């Protein structure tokens with residue numbers, strides 16, 4: 378058997394050395410609340426690059442201060458953020474990892490001491506703030522903020538940009554009828570609710586010709602919400618807009634109970650891959666190499682995206698290689714202790 382997990386994968390002009398991706402995970406570690414990279418980020422991300430992860434996608438990084446989930450979020454809303462991000466990208470590449478960044482706006486899920494904005498003035502739950510309904514000018518400004526974030530990501534040397542369209546944050550809020558009650562061209566039909574994401578993709582593409590990923594929540598887990606059929610349709614539109622890959626997550630648009638089990642979102646990655654005819658990444662409770670290999674060999678997804686298991690084991694690629702009985706290259710400094 379040829380092991381697929383360690384086969385290279387081409388994303389436009391970028392070749393990943395394997396199919397293992399570090400999932401974006403907020404670290405809430407900008408202690409000065411300025412959105413700038415801190416020592417924690419250098420240590421945390423570089424450790425996974427040393428551990429031989431193929432693509433590292435930085436945590437949700439805010440395109441405006443108002444779009445942060447918390448005051449400690451990483452940011453890319455100003456040119457002052459470029460220096461730290463450039464240094465970090467350099468460190469990741471030094472260890473052979475490709476560098477990605479998830480650019481994001483929290484919308485109604487921002488927990489900040491300031492006004493927050495969303496497609497409609499509907500709070501996520503009774504504990505959270507009611508957002509201000511975005512005006513057309515707010516929409517235009519936010520699309521521009523995503524575009525400027527892409528300009529800065531390019532300057533910092535990132536290989537990949539991922540748009541955060543999942544987990545009930547701003548883009549996701551536009552897509553779902555549960556959070557979008559607008560009467561203008563950004564609300565109503567699925568096409569109209571997709572318009573904000575469509576315009577964000579188009580705007581980013583005017584300044585970014587590298588690989589573009591979109592993370593989606595393929596199920597709202599609510600009878601009146603979006604389901605996989607809606608996402609198959611929208612991911613087809615993303616394919617037409619030349620998005621390279623869909624990172625397929627689910628939930629968190631509204632409070633809902635989700636039945637989680639190993640690979641619980643893989644079926645959505647599989648449906649989108651085959652029905653929307655676009656490459657996908659599978660994420661969610663994938664912790665063993667054999668499980669990852671099964672997903673790839675059965676062509677259920679093209680990349681394996683790992684979050685919490687990489688917190689527990691920064692060298693998960695090495696652990697996975699051992700589980701699959703193959704040897705992978707070690708950082709030269711570690712060669713004497715790696716493949717034994």
Ligand SMILES: Cc1cc2nc3c(=O)[nH]c(=O)nc-3n(C[C@H](O)[C@H](O)[C@H](O)COP(=O)(O)O)c2cc1C
Pocket residue numbers: 400401402403404436437479541543544592626660661662663682683684685686
């Ligand atoms: C600490 C932590 C922070 C997270 N932050 C983000 C984030 O910034 N963006 C995102 O899309 N998902 C985020 N997630 C979700 C993960 O990327 C992933 O989709 C989820 O944990 C399921 O994968 P797993 O079972 O491998 O952990 C976060 C998860 C954790 C545990």
